[in-house]
Amino acid sequence: MLSELDNFYLKYEEPTRGCLLALKEIILKHSSQITAEWKYKLPFFYFNGKPLCYLWLHKKYKNPYIGFVDGNLIDDVNLLVEKRSRIKILLIDKNEDLPIEKINHILTQALYICLNKK
Template sequence: MLNDLDNFYFNYEEPTRSCLLALREVILKHNAQIKAEWKYKLPFFYFNRKPLCYLWLHKTYKNPYIGFVDGNLINDADLLKEKRSRIKILLIDKNDDLPIEKINHILTQALYICTNKQ
């Protein structure tokens, strides 16, 4: 039987499922200290027990996104703020190749902020 975290991914049809699973893999491979947990009814990723980012589906665009907890401190033109004060999101096209370099670049910035935040 699958736990809630694993179940999250398998509740979606293709290509959304594969996209979310690939995003999870990219995030977890970025740094060995990033851990996935089931928090707030979604897959959340922590770095040294500090919240880093999460995966979710955009209600309007119906595409997956990575929500960066301290996204407001990351300066990247591809991050969307929308109506959030702290979190910015990186919208992912589920029908296209993942922008792995872009994701890794933003993750590197997010890890730096997470490490140096009080």
């Protein structure tokens, strides 16, 4: 039987499913200390037990995004603020090649913030 976390990815059609699964792999490969969990009814990623980011679909743009928990502390022009005080998102075009270098650059910043958070 599949977990709710596995079912999250499988419920979407291509190319959304493939994009979300690729994003999951990029995030998990960034550090061996990143784990995937099912929290708040969405795929959440933790670094050393601290919340790092999550995956979701943007209601307006119908594209996947990575929500960075402490995005307000990350200075990157590619991140959108929207109506959240703490979280910034990286919107991903599911029909384009993934911006792997950009994702890894932002993940590195997010991990640094996580490491230095009290």
